[in-house]
Amino acid sequence: MALMKDEVDIVIPTIRTLDFLESWRPFFQPYHLIIVQDGDPSKTIKVPEGFDYDLYNRDDINRILGPKASCISYKESACRCFGFLISKKKYIFTIDDDCFVAKDPSGKEINAVEQHVRNLITPSTPFFFNTLYDPYREGADFVRGYPFSMRSGVPTAVSHGLWLNIPDYDAPTQLVKPRERSTRYVDAVITIPKGTLYPMCGMNLAFDRELIGPAMYFGLLGDGQPFKRYDDMLAGWLSKVVCDHLGLGVKTGLPYLWHSKASDPFVNLKKEFNGLFWQEELIPFFQSVVLPKECTTAQQCYLELAKLVKENLASIDPYFIRLADAMVTWIEAWDEFNPPKPAAAS
Ligand SMILES: O=c1ccn([C@@H]2O[C@H](COP(=O)(O)OP(=O)(O)O[C@H]3O[C@@H](CO)[C@H](O)[C@H]3O)[C@@H](O)[C@H]2O)c(=O)[nH]1
Numbered sequence: 582m583a584l585m586k587d588e589v590d591i592v593i594p595t596i597r598t599l600d601f602l603e604s605w606r607p608f609f610q611p612y613h614l615i616i617v618q619d620g621d622p623s624k625t626i627k628v629p630e631g632f633d634y635d636l637y638n639r640d641d642i643n644r645i646l647g648p649k650a651s652c653i654s655y656k657e658s659a660c661r662c663f664g665f666l667i668s669k670k671k672y673i674f675t676i677d678d679d680c681f682v683a684k685d686p687s688g689k690e691i692n693a694v695e696q697h698v699r700n701l702i703t704p705s706t707p708f709f710f711n712t713l714y715d716p717y718r719e720g721a722d723f724v725r726g727y728p729f730s731m732r733s734g735v736p737t738a739v740s741h742g743l744w745l746n747i748p749d750y751d752a753p754t755q756l757v758k759p760r761e762r763s764t765r766y767v768d769a770v771i772t773i774p775k776g777t778l779y780p781m782c783g784m785n786l787a788f789d790r791e792l793i794g795p796a797m798y799f800g801l802l803g804d805g806q807p808f809k810r811y812d813d814m815l816a817g818w819l820s821k822v823v824c825d826h827l828g829l830g831v832k833t834g835l836p837y838l839w840h841s842k843a844s845d846p847f848v849n850l851k852k853e854f855n856g857l858f859w860q861e862e863l864i865p866f867f868q869s870v871v872l873p874k875e876c877t878t879a880q881q882c883y884l885e886l887a888k889l890v891k892e893n894l895a896s897i898d899p900y901f902i903r904l905a906d907a908m909v910t911w912i913e914a915w916d917e918f919n920p921p922k923p924a925a926a927s
């Protein structure tokens with residue numbers, strides 16, 4: 582049974598091959614795929630038979646967005662956010678092309694789409710921590726002392742899944758621990774408390790487009806930019822600030838998938854180099870941001886954040902002025918392709 586099959590698009594950035602889809606066929610076949618082909622658009626990427634998909638390469642992105650295509654990264658997994666923008670569905674699940682179906686401790690294959698949808702359609706508890714983890718899961722509840730006034734929770738905007746086998750380590754950690762593998766299956770889903778940022782990894786991620794889509798921009802990184810492999814981190818910091826301001830929840834934990842390919846740590850070190858230093862200034866900055874109460878939509882919050890980025894981060898590097906402009910272009914593109922729905926007749 583494919584949960585919410587007409588409400589979910591599965592977005593896959595790829596600069597390699599899509600053979601991994603065979604592993605997901607039982608779970609993905611009922612859903613629509615949006616494949617964003619990065620790199621050389623003249624290269625043909627084969628999609629295995631039997632999947633319902635749209636595939637967009639760089640030529641398509643340029644044709645569809647016109648000048649606004651300047652905000653979509655090139656040669657970076659951030660290109661995936663083009664799929665977020667042109668989707669028409671309520672939910673997005675995005676996954677990397679080197680991620681496969683994992684098994685839970687009982688040996689059962691994990692349907693990551695289903696778990697993400699369950700995470701997204703049940704509330705979050707960012708304002709008061711439930712020590713028995715997600716109270717809305719089968720076999721759990723609010724523990725004694727949990728305020729009754731808070732037990733309805735808040736809408737969940739983001740569901741952040743995890744990975745067995747190759748963990749998402751940064752290059753320095755990968756270099757000193759080349760053989761370390763993620764083997765611990767933790768059967769938990771946890772709401773990330775309000776006021777706390779987190780390192781959002783893009784390889785196993787789902788979100789509610791209608792609640793937080795405009796804030797899930799993966800930035801202008803990659804080719805031609807001094808900032809690389811921090812696309813998902815940037816989107817995580819900014820979207821969490823917006824979620825906290827709008828009273829939306831972010832969950833992390835299940836589902837797991839099996840991450841198979843370790844990217845080259847030396848290549849990663851070069852790509853991540855600036856980010857390793859900049860993150861130590863960016864994180865405290867985003868942690869300190871307080872958005873004005875007049876910002877009541879994800880778009881308004883995001884445009885305010887673009888202003889703050891431009892005003893406060895150029896001292897780190899002039900690149901942040903370009904990033905701030907790209908953030909504005911992203912919102913313009915988002916609004917062009919996702920015009921506000923007319924208010925229901927009263
Ligand atoms: O230039 C590129 C590079 C990669 N892709 C596609 O993006 C994903 C992730 O690539 P990869 O598996 O090589 O990256 P990892 O180091 O394993 O993953 C982490 O880094 C993030 C990339 O910034 C990623 O989201 C993290 O999980 C694959 O599908 C590549 O095909 C690309 O499109 N363009």
Ligand SMILES: [Mn+2]
Pocket residue numbers: 677679784840842843844
């Ligand atoms: Mn990978």
